[in-house]
Amino acid sequence: MDIGEVSKLTGLAVSTLRYYEQKGLIKSYGRHGLRRQFESKVVKHLKVINLATSAGFSLDEINEILAPQRNELDRARLIEKADEIDSKIKKLTKMRDGLRHAAACQAPSHFECPKFLKLLELTTHKKIKNSHIR
Amino acid sequence: MDIGEVSKLTGLAVSTLRYYEQKGLIKSYGRHGLRRQFESKVVKHLKVINLATSAGFSLDEINEILAPQRNELDRARLIEKADEIDSKIKKLTKMRDGLRHAAACQAPSHFECPKFLKLLELTTHKKIKNSHIR
DNA sequence: TCTTGACCTAAAGTCAGCTTTAACTCGTAT
DNA sequence: ATACGAGTTAAAGCTGACTTTAGGTCAAGA
Numbered sequence: 001m002d003i004g005e006v007s008k009l010t011g012l013a014v015s016t017l018r019y020y021e022q023k024g025l026i027k028s029y030g031r032h033g034l035r036r037q038f039e040s041k042v043v044k045h046l047k048v049i050n051l052a053t054s055a056g057f058s059l060d061e062i063n064e065i066l067a068p069q070r071n072e073l074d075r076a077r078l079i080e081k082a083d084e085i086d087s088k089i090k091k092l093t094k095m096r097d098g099l100r101h102a103a104a105c106q107a108p109s110h111f112e113c114p115k116f117l118k119l120l121e122l123t124t125h126k127k128i129k130n131s132h133i134r
Numbered sequence: 135m136d137i138g139e140v141s142k143l144t145g146l147a148v149s150t151l152r153y154y155e156q157k158g159l160i161k162s163y164g165r166h167g168l169r170r171q172f173e174s175k176v177v178k179h180l181k182v183i184n185l186a187t188s189a190g191f192s193l194d195e196i197n198e199i200l201a202p203q204r205n206e207l208d209r210a211r212l213i214e215k216a217d218e219i220d221s222k223i224k225k226l227t228k229m230r231d232g233l234r235h236a237a238a239c240q241a242p243s244h245f246e247c248p249k250f251l252k253l254l255e256l257t258t259h260k261k262i263k264n265s266h267i268r
Numbered sequence: 269t270c271t272t273g274a275c276c277t278a279a280a281g282t283c284a285g286c287t288t289t290a291a292c293t294c295g296t297a298t
Numbered sequence: 299a300t301a302c303g304a305g306t307t308a309a310a311g312c313t314g315a316c317t318t319t320a321g322g323t324c325a326a327g328a
Contacts, residue, residue, distance in 0.1 A: 015287055033294045034306045047256050055229045056190050078237040085230040089223055095189045096219040103212040122181050149317055167324050168276045
């Protein structure tokens with residue numbers, strides 16, 4: 001399969017596909033002249049990648065997760081990632097409920113509405129950043 | 135409140151706070167000498183921004199949503215965003231379930247496991263990209 | 269009064285994730 | 299035989315979200 005067909009089947013730009021190959025996210029099995037040839041299974045692979053990126057994962061993270069080696073470490077990694085997703089889902093749910101309420105609410109500003117603030121759980125919730133101060 | 139205190143209370147770098155102010159995401163009410171002074175409510179505001187960014191929204195999107203003007207258009211926008219979040223939650227749920235299964239699964243490769251693929255709903259699912267071809 | 273530490277600005281730098289550009293190569297249809 | 303359309307590369311460019319740098323300001327405590 002030529003790169004153009006993969007592009008059509010996945011909706012990804014050919015430049016993106018070349019970029020992904022370069023990053024090691026996908027593989028071509030050889031060349032026809034200069035042209036990369038892809039197996040049709042790459043399409044499914046790309047759909048997973050697509051799903052994962054739109055779920056907010058970086059390409060490097062995706063590469064770790066979808067790498068072909070399968071051992072105990074990987075399993076732990078998968079579970080870890082699943083847990084990360086769970087906490088992301090919680091955040092998104094808060095945001096969604098907050099927005100839905102805000103849309104219906106009469107308060108002059110979102111920040112004046114206690115219900116809005118409560119939905120977002122604006123209680124203290126530490127975040128670790130700058131843990132790399134030199 | 136000095137910028138350093140806002141930084142401590144939110145966990146955001148002072149450079150980030152200045153950047154956010156420049157982008158119009160937050161406001162200082164004046165200066166003490168050169169120093170920006172912030173009202174304490176900016177902390178809550180920043181926490182919402184933080185939540186929204188970690189939910190995958192761009193700063194521009196957040197600005198639209200949290201802008202102080204409140205009219206019908208804004209309401210529609212909020213509902214729209216809430217719906218976007220819903221579809222994001224669906225994607226994340228698929229990913230999470232896929233990963234949890236993959237962690238438990240014996241198949242030699244995730245892509246060989248029908249259950250994994252089914253969890254990710256790898257049926258055709260078009261995506262509109264490149265709708266801006268010149 | 270002087271020092272200090274926290275702040276200031278503008279501009280450049282960084283990183284991820286791509287896209288664009290420029291110049292080139294082929295297989296295939298006419 | 300040749301034109302052409304789809305592909306190729308390396309390198310530069312772009313956007314978003316920040317951070318870093320370099321040089322300066324200033325309020326407050328010793």
